[in-house]
Amino acid sequence: MARLVVLGGGVAGHTTATFAAKWLGSEHEVVVVTPNAKWNWIPSNIWVGVGQMKKEEVTFDLAPVYAKAGITYYQAKAVSLNPEGSESSDKPFVTIEYTSADKAGQSETIEYDYIVNATGPKLNFDATPGLGDGNGQMGNNTVSVCTADHAVHASHKLAEAIEKMKGGTRQKFLIGTGHGMCTCQGAAFEYLFNIEHELKKAGVRDMADMKWISNESFLGDFGMGGLHMKVGGYVVSSKLFAESLFVERGVDWLIGAHTAKVENGKVEYELLDGSKGEEEFDFAMLIPPFAGVGLKAYDKTGEDITNTVFNPAGFMKVDGNYTPKPYAEWKASDWPRTYQNPIYSNMFAAGIAFAPPHIISKPMSSPNGTPINPTPPRTGMPSGIIGKAVAHSVCDLITKGDNAHLHEASMAEMGAACVASAGKGVFDGTAAAMTVYPVVPDFEKYPGTGRDTDYTFGEIGLAGHWIKHILHFLFIYKAKLNPGWTLIPE
Amino acid sequence: MSEKKIVEEELNFQRDFKSALTMVPGKFAKSMRTCVIWQFIRFLAINIKMIIVVGKSH
Ligand SMILES: Cc1cc2nc3c(=O)[nH]c(=O)nc-3n(C[C@H](O)[C@H](O)[C@H](O)COP(=O)(O)OP(=O)(O)OC[C@H]3O[C@@H](n4cnc5c(N)ncnc54)[C@H](O)[C@@H]3O)c2cc1C
Numbered sequence: 001m002a003r004l005v006v007l008g009g010g011v012a013g014h015t016t017a018t019f020a021a022k023w024l025g026s027e028h029e030v031v032v033v034t035p036n037a038k039w040n041w042i043p044s045n046i047w048v049g050v051g052q053m054k055k056e057e058v059t060f061d062l063a064p065v066y067a068k069a070g071i072t073y074y075q076a077k078a079v080s081l082n083p084e085g086s087e088s089s090d091k092p093f094v095t096i097e098y099t100s101a102d103k104a105g106q107s108e109t110i111e112y113d114y115i116v117n118a119t120g121p122k123l124n125f126d127a128t129p130g131l132g133d134g135n136g137q138m139g140n141n142t143v144s145v146c147t148a149d150h151a152v153h154a155s156h157k158l159a160e161a162i163e164k165m166k167g168g169t170r171q172k173f174l175i176g177t178g179h180g181m182c183t184c185q186g187a188a189f190e191y192l193f194n195i196e197h198e199l200k201k202a203g204v205r206d207m208a209d210m211k212w213i214s215n216e217s218f219l220g221d222f223g224m225g226g227l228h229m230k231v232g233g234y235v236v237s238s239k240l241f242a243e244s245l246f247v248e249r250g251v252d253w254l255i256g257a258h259t260a261k262v263e264n265g266k267v268e269y270e271l272l273d274g275s276k277g278e279e280e281f282d283f284a285m286l287i288p289p290f291a292g293v294g295l296k297a298y299d300k301t302g303e304d305i306t307n308t309v310f311n312p313a314g315f316m317k318v319d320g321n322y323t324p325k326p327y328a329e330w331k332a333s334d335w336p337r338t339y340q341n342p343i344y345s346n347m348f349a350a351g352i353a354f355a356p357p358h359i360i361s362k363p364m365s366s367p368n369g370t371p372i373n374p375t376p377p378r379t380g381m382p383s384g385i386i387g388k389a390v391a392h393s394v395c396d397l398i399t400k401g402d403n404a405h406l407h408e409a410s411m412a413e414m415g416a417a418c419v420a421s422a423g424k425g426v427f428d429g430t431a432a433a434m435t436v437y438p439v440v441p442d443f444e445k446y447p448g449t450g451r452d453t454d455y456t457f458g459e460i461g462l463a464g465h466w467i468k469h470i471l472h473f474l475f476i477y478k479a480k481l482n483p484g485w486t487l488i489p490e
Numbered sequence: 491m492s493e494k495k496i497v498e499e500e501l502n503f504q505r506d507f508k509s510a511l512t513m514v515p516g517k518f519a520k521s522m523r524t525c526v527i528w529q530f531i532r533f534l535a536i537n538i539k540m541i542i543v544v545g546k547s548h
Pocket of ligand 1: 007008009010011012013033034035036042043044045046076077078079118119120121145146147184187293350351352353378379380381383417418419420
């Protein structure tokens with residue numbers, strides 16, 4: 001009997017664990033270690049953040065689902081990996097610390113044959129003074145929609161702001177990125193336009209000044225270096241569409257901005273041209289930069305090998321080409337295909353937890369040397385597809401032996417379907433429905449835009465909103481392993 | 491003196507220089523975004539496109 005341990009029960013980890021459990025059956029053991037008792041459909045946190053959904057609608061209890069799937073579940077966080085075992089045993093193990101109320105703080109080790117790191121991001125609020133509380137959590141100056149609880153808090157703050165506007169007090173909304181090295185601009189973009197939609201519905205839009213602040217060097221970069229689409233016989237940049245939406249909805253923007261400091265009602269920023277400035281706000285949602293969750297790794301003798309297994313940001317090294325090189329030399333083939341760690345072949349990483357070889361957008365920095373560019377997004381669809389490919393590989397290694405063929409899922413060969421909500425409502429809602437193919441541009445294969453413009457498109461409308469809403473129910477249905485769940489694609 | 495011709499959608503162009511350099515949807519394009527019949531057709535079209543992209547990615 002082999003044991004697969006999956007660290008993290010989010011989009012990637014849940015996909016890996018549930019497929020592996022299905023494919024391996026009861027002959028082998030699948031273990032999930034994840035700190036939360038509930039699964040969260042993170043994309044719908046946006047709607048929780050504007051009071052249009054409740055936390056209960058975007059979360060569900062993990063324990064009964066894992067019991068149904070025959071998965072052993074530890075409500076705990078992984079702390080360290082010992083991929084070579086210890087001096088007394090060759091068996092690799094992971095050290096966990098319980099987070100469940102009954103055992104909180106207690107440690108344990110779990111031996112494994114295969115391990116998948118799908119621990120997602122650490123929300124690194126403290127990277128920007130005033131964005132965090134100094135203890136790794138979100139501070140008091142801004143709100144966030146990165147977790148369901150954050151989104152509930154954000155919705156209360158938004159309701160307060162709406163009340164103030166109804167009472168005749170203007171409010172300034174500042175939405176975007178809280179650091180020069182953030183990713184996930186899409187989520188902030190969605191939150192911005194959902195707020196705008198809600199303010200209109202509440203009849204207070206004219207009392208609100210709205211501004212976008214972002215580390216993108218142009219609007220519509222989204223951490224993917226932007227994208228080009230065929231529209232009306234032209235091939236056009238996402239810049240034009242993003243700017244169009246901002247102008248249409250009366251939202252101002254500040255781009256190429258590194259948020260350097262946050263205070264009560266004010267941010268200080270540095271721009272790509274090196275200039276510095278301040279922006280005041282009454283309500284701000286600034287996405288924190290992401291880092292790895294801080295797992296440590298030790299060799300057989302107890303020597304710290306964290307820097308060998310993880311990159312400096314804490315993401316796990318896999319089969320990507322990590323040789324530093326200039327932008328002009330970046331290649332689609334730099335991106336990992338199997339997500340297997342190059343040193344420990346029984347160790348994989350999936351979703352946000354894997355170390356990307358480099359960013360996707362053009363690297364930029366201010367004359368003061370401050371890097372101001374989006375880091376690469378690894379959104380839901382790629383995370384799910386990678387999670388499934390890794391599950392496939394591990395299952396084959398277990399059932400067919402060490403020489404089994406590894407399954408591949410390069411982000412330079414996969415597309416992503418993204419639906420960015422711009423306001424919720426069955427008949428008045430809208431969303432930008434987009435597909436990009438491939439996620440990482442391949443300028444060798446598609447000279448010009450780096451992508452296949454037959455499969456890279458976007459449009460805004462009610463249809464997108466319907467799709468977003470259907471996906472909400474579909475993915476929660478799938479994650480609960482309801483009948484037919486395997487038929488729903490990632 | 492000639493009468494003013496105010497086109498609601500175009501007013502935001504005047505906000506600042508950068509806003510004047512993009513495109514904005516007119517009344518027709520905007521109404522099509524929430525026209526249920528047209529959006530149903532787009533719903534089918536977008537779904538087909540997304541299924542193709544999902545298929546190519548697995
Ligand atoms: C507000 C918001 C909106 C978004 N909207 C969209 C969208 O519309 N479409 C889209 O495609 N993507 C969207 N995304 C991105 C999407 O949520 C991520 O791409 C996806 O969740 C990444 O999956 P993951 O499994 O890598 O990480 P996560 O889903 O974050 O999962 C990581 C898991 O690991 C757990 N974990 C953390 N530390 C440890 C530890 N030490 N040990 C064990 N487990 C640990 C976490 O608790 C979590 O359960 C959005 C993101 C945000 C924040």
